[in-house]
Amino acid sequence: MPRPPSTHPPSRVGAPGLADYSATKSGIERYTMGVARDLGPRNITANVVEAGLMEGGMQPPDPETLKALVSSLSLQRMGHPDEIAAAIAFLASPAASYVTGAVLDAHGGYNA
Template sequence: MSNTLKGKIALITGGSRGIGAATARQLASEGATVVISYSNSEGQANDVVAAIEASGGKAVALKADQANAAEVKALIADVVKRYGKLDILVNNAGVFETGTVAETVDDAGFDRQLRVNYEAVVTAIREASRVMGDGGRIISVSSALALRSTWPGVADYSATKRAIEGYTKGVARDLGAKGITVNAIGAGSTNTEMNPDTSPFAEAQAAATALGRFGRPEEIASVIGFIASPAASFVTGAIIPVDGGYSA
């Protein structure tokens, strides 16, 4: 375990699995005390906490529905109440409603994507920025699909991720004077429960990258770890592609 983030308090939303879980392990391995939020996967969240603690790290899991703005606000308040501060916010939680093409938009599915993928990010950033000080880090997990909707049925999802990227750039300007950096990760196809590399669409996704394969959650998490570190103190307002060359 390194001490790069020793003394830092980090919150990772949607930290019970996939990129979120890998990020929690990454930041904990660098010395941060990690809080992960989950909506339904309590067992998986507890497993992540147990694994971090078994490795000598510190972690706790808190339940919060990202689709509920009040719960997002309460989550940030709980972290500050427990630890007295919040240094790192990783907006990772997201949902993907598949197969929604323009002429058959499902209102409920669109609304959930909008609330979880974008509105919850805005709420979390607003709440976190009020308590963060100089050196604070805000990192949101976007998607390579924000750059272009390569396949039918992803327009709504792509739009929510593009919104995150636009908000990231604007808020970086807003918070620069406080010494808080704000960045986003343009994650490419990554082997997670949401998008396994065994799905019917996996071959086409892999072929769209320069490396010809899916990414691993740990490969996304390692870049998040860098952006969260003091080494990235002059990086803000950036959308960093970690997509195996999808955007090349």
């Protein structure tokens, strides 16, 4: 039986020049939902962790742009890789055995 289309708003906010990036993020989310349906009968879960602006790793933008990005977050700070690791550890744990096809937003309140 087909399910009705989702009524949830998109989790990625578009910005000029980010159409391709936003499309791929949405595609990954919807693909994961399909995989969750396909693998659910085998008791396999599939989820997405949507990480936000992180310290370390990538080259940060110029200081003015970085300040604007951080100020757009509810938590007013960049995330730490260990915070994303904790979200992934939760989803991989028995505590999340009934969580599948979900998008866990770990982005400091980007869309709040």
